[in-house]
Amino acid sequence: MSLKVQLQNAQKDALRAKNKARLSTLRMVMAEIKQLEVDERIEVSDDRIIAIITKMVKQRQDAAKQYQDAGREDLAEHELAEIPVLQEFLPQQLSNEEIDQFITQAIAQVGASGMGDMGKVMGVLKPQVQGRADMGAISGLVRSKLN
Template sequence: MSLKVQLQDAQKDALRAKAKARLSTLRMVMAAIKQREVDERIELSDEQIIAIITKQVKQRQDAAQQYHDAGREDLAEHELAEIPVLQEFLPKPLTEDEVAELIALAIEQTGASGVGDMGKVMGVLKPQVQGRADMGAISGLVRSKLN
């Protein structure tokens, strides 16, 4: 079953269960998916939907941090409550060992020898770790390995 169908089914279930917060979050994700499909006139693949969900999670984390810094804990809690709903539809996160192994393989595969080759390594890693690990952390690890 495609990820889009899973999201639609979850949205219907949330509607039936009258889970307003969950329904709101799922509607927001479906709206983002639909917007991209209409803008680009394509049917999104699961990988593209995962990228959208990953972006939504990051936006929630950033917004929660900003609300927290501004002393608006009520709004920060609302943003943080949406994150687990979104994460249900992301693949299982990678462990630190799996990430290290993927980085080593990507460096070996691309023949990277310095920080100048970081783009090549990240290009190989991104499809493998999208939605399963924080790309910012991956970038830092790759940079440290290439130094």
């Protein structure tokens, strides 16, 4: 079953269960997907949906941090409550050991010898770990290994 169908079914279930918070989050994801489909006149693939959801999780985390810094815990809690609903539809997160293995393999694959090869390494890594790890953290780890 495609990820889009899973999201639609979860949306229907949330509607039946009268779970307003979950329903609102799922509607937001579906609206984002629909907007992309209309704008680009395509049927969105599972990989694109994972990228959309990953971006939305990152946005929620950033917004929650900003709200907390501003002393608005009520708004921060709302943002943080949406994150687990979004993460349900992402692939299982990679462990630190798995991430380290992927980085080591990518460095060996492109024959990276220094920071000049970081783009090549990240190009190999991104499709392998997209949605399963924080790309910012991956970038930092690659940078430290290449130095």
